[in-house]
Amino acid sequence: MKMDVNDLSFAYGKDHILNSISFSVEEGERLIIIGNNGVGKTTLLKCLNQMLEPKKGLITFNDINLNTYSHKELAKLMAYVPQSISYTEQNVFETVLLGRKPYINFQPSINDYLKTETIINQLSLQHLALKNTNQLSGGERQKVAIARALNQESKIILMDEPTANLDIKKQLELSDFIIDISSKNKIMMIISMHDINLALRIGTKFLVLKESNIYAFGDKSIITKQLINDVFNVNSKTVYDNDTLHFIYE
Amino acid sequence: MLNMKSSPYSLYQEKQKQRYLILFMLILLLVFVAIVSVFTGNYHLTFFESIRALFKVTDNTSHDVLIWQMRLPKTIIAIIAGAGLSISGCIMQTCLKNDLASPSTLGITSAATFGANLSIILLSTSALSISIFKSLTYLTSLFAFLFSIVVVLIILSLSKLKSFTSQTIVLAGIAMNSLFQAFTTMIQYFANQVTLSAAIFWTFGDLSRGNWQEIIILFIIIIPIFIFFIMKSWDYNSLSSGEDLATSLGVKVNRLKFVSILFAALITSVCVSFLGMISFIGLLAPHISKKIFGKNHSILIPASAITGSVILVLADILSRTIIKPIVLPVGAITSLIGASLFLYLLIKGSKKHENGR
Numbered sequence: 270m271k272m273d274v275n276d277l278s279f280a281y282g283k284d285h286i287l288n289s290i291s292f293s294v295e296e297g298e299r300l301i302i303i304g305n306n307g308v309g310k311t312t313l314l315k316c317l318n319q320m321l322e323p324k325k326g327l328i329t330f331n332d333i334n335l336n337t338y339s340h341k342e343l344a345k346l347m348a349y350v351p352q353s354i355s356y357t358e359q360n361v362f363e364t365v366l367l368g369r370k371p372y373i374n375f376q377p378s379i380n381d382y383l384k385t386e387t388i389i390n391q392l393s394l395q396h397l398a399l400k401n402t403n404q405l406s407g408g409e410r411q412k413v414a415i416a417r418a419l420n421q422e423s424k425i426i427l428m429d430e431p432t433a434n435l436d437i438k439k440q441l442e443l444s445d446f447i448i449d450i451s452s453k454n455k456i457m458m459i460i461s462m463h464d465i466n467l468a469l470r471i472g473t474k475f476l477v478l479k480e481s482n483i484y485a486f487g488d489k490s491i492i493t494k495q496l497i498n499d500v501f502n503v504n505s506k507t508v509y510d511n512d513t514l515h516f517i518y519e
Numbered sequence: 520m521l522n523m524k525s526s527p528y529s530l531y532q533e534k535q536k537q538r539y540l541i542l543f544m545l546i547l548l549l550v551f552v553a554i555v556s557v558f559t560g561n562y563h564l565t566f567f568e569s570i571r572a573l574f575k576v577t578d579n580t581s582h583d584v585l586i587w588q589m590r591l592p593k594t595i596i597a598i599i600a601g602a603g604l605s606i607s608g609c610i611m612q613t614c615l616k617n618d619l620a621s622p623s624t625l626g627i628t629s630a631a632t633f634g635a636n637l638s639i640i641l642l643s644t645s646a647l648s649i650s651i652f653k654s655l656t657y658l659t660s661l662f663a664f665l666f667s668i669v670v671v672l673i674i675l676s677l678s679k680l681k682s683f684t685s686q687t688i689v690l691a692g693i694a695m696n697s698l699f700q701a702f703t704t705m706i707q708y709f710a711n712q713v714t715l716s717a718a719i720f721w722t723f724g725d726l727s728r729g730n731w732q733e734i735i736i737l738f739i740i741i742i743p744i745f746i747f748f749i750m751k752s753w754d755y756n757s758l759s760s761g762e763d764l765a766t767s768l769g770v771k772v773n774r775l776k777f778v779s780i781l782f783a784a785l786i787t788s789v790c791v792s793f794l795g796m797i798s799f800i801g802l803l804a805p806h807i808s809k810k811i812f813g814k815n816h817s818i819l820i821p822a823s824a825i826t827g828s829v830i831l832v833l834a835d836i837l838s839r840t841i842i843k844p845i846v847l848p849v850g851a852i853t854s855l856i857g858a859s860l861f862l863y864l865l866i867k868g869s870k871k872h873e874n875g876r
Contacts, residue, residue: 315763320767340766340771343769344767344768344769345769347767351763351764357814358810358813359759359760359814359815360534362530362534363531363756364760367753367760370753370754370756370770376753376817382528383528385527386526386528395525398527398530399530399531399534
């Protein structure tokens with residue numbers, strides 16, 4: 270299982286957002302896209318999901334070009350967890366059930382209902398099943414959104430800033446939750462974030478964007494004080510705690 | 520097996536059962552108000568006279584005509600038009616992501632009115648007599664339809680613009696509303712008295728205008744679209760969670776929105792062109808249904824349809840009984856209720872913003 274992105278560029282009219290982006294992700298990996306706000310992280314995710322049409326470039330999954338996939342096939346391959354989840358008068362069960370949409374023709378089948386139940390149990394969301402999504406807290410809402418993505422049974426999950434707008438404790442909880450489900454379900458994850466320390470906690474691979482271009486791509490070792498200075502324009506110190514690297518901004 | 524009872528799926532099934540039970544009771548309510556509607560009116564028939572006329576076993580032809588040519592078609596029209604206007608409002612709200620979207624707030628109704636006025640006034644000034652006027656009612660409907668489609672196309676293309684949020688769409692609709700009202704006033708200014716009164720009379724929503732032929736046409740248009748909407752209910756469920764999400768779930772969002780809004784507008788314009796302005800059903804009924812049934816469209820769409828029917832039949836009964844023997848235009852009644860709700864929603868919406876966490 271391998272996804273390759275080759276020389277991807279995107280522009281809104283004359284406004285260049287992404288410039289010649291290339292990287293690859295493999296089974297079980299969690300790729301974190303890091304960069305300042307407005308650098309094109311969301312745009313990149315949307316290009317991967319074919320929601321936006323890139324100006325040029327090739328995206329393949331197991332050497333098959335993604336634009337040969339139909340809408341439904343693509344939905345079975347890749348799930349998307351948007352940054353702001355619109356909450357409506359749909360309850361949690363219905364929201365998670367929505368993940369079965371690519372498999373539903375007219376009405377959900379028994380199988381769809383049972384799978385939804387399994388996911389809800391697996392993620393311990395039972396107590397919320399009949400609550401409307403607009404009554405949930407930010408962290409619960411993110412979990413429900415991830416549950417829906419898992420219910421899609423896709424091989425890849427794209428997440429746009431899943432930890433933004435959460436309390437610190439909830440950020441850590443959700444990070445561990447993400448690590449847990451990705452290693453249990455062997456799902457490839459591509460996650461955009463701007464918090465370096467959380468990124469280091471979750472990610473196995475890192476793609477750092479600066480001014481529409483790739484600044485660096487690789488494993489943990491690429492994240493350095495120099496990189497933080499260049500990309501975010503802040504000085505930092507490093508602290509080792511239990512063999513984990515943390516950055517403290519000056 | 521112990522925890523089977525409280526498993527999420529069984530809880531959900533329980534919830535769905537409750538919802539279908541409420542839907543069933545709503546259907547009973549509709550049957551009840553429909554019967555009341557057939558049995559009430561200025562001309563008093565006893566219960567048995569009505570029943571005999573209804574089953575065609577009466578000797579009194581005037582009773583037969585009263586029931587079969589007046590009250591029954593009127594009631595059936597109220598049922599279908601109420602359902603049609605309501606589902607079209609419901610779908611527009613989902614597609615444009617705005618609970619205030621409806622045929623009347625988007626300006627579709629006023630555009631249809633303008634079209635109808637234009638055809639009535641133009642045809643009369645081109646020296647066509649009133650007698651062939653009658654055979655040209657469908658031309659009036661056609662004009663009404665064409666102009667409502669124009670508004671739909673404008674709304675759809677505006678909604679594609681990046682600067683247009685779901686809020687500004689309704690503002691654009693209000694602008695469209697005034698625009699077509701202005702056009703209507705202008706052409707009415709140049710009409711002579713007879714056509715002017717015909718044109719103005721046309722704008723009063725009136726259910727008694729239709730007869731069996733119109734009923735059949737309404738059925739032919741609304742039933743297939745209703746089935747289409749129901750078939751797509753999971754697409755709408757995805758769409759109401761956001762366009763990006765719907766796309767990622769495999770929904771062809773642009774095509775779905777375009778076709779859906781077009782069909783919704785088709786229902787509206789046909790209803791308006793046959794019956795005149797009947798405003799706010801498309802706002803009122805889906806709103807009530809969402810509160811009761813939630814936003815799962817496979818139950819919301821039928822629920823909105825039945826709620827719409829109940830409201831329109833009730834409004835029709837009210838219009839005939841408030842100041843007996845005068846029959847008020849039913850459009851005025853629905854606007855009265857609907858506009859009040861519209862204001863209420865705006866006030867409630869702004870309060871929610873103030874208290875936002």
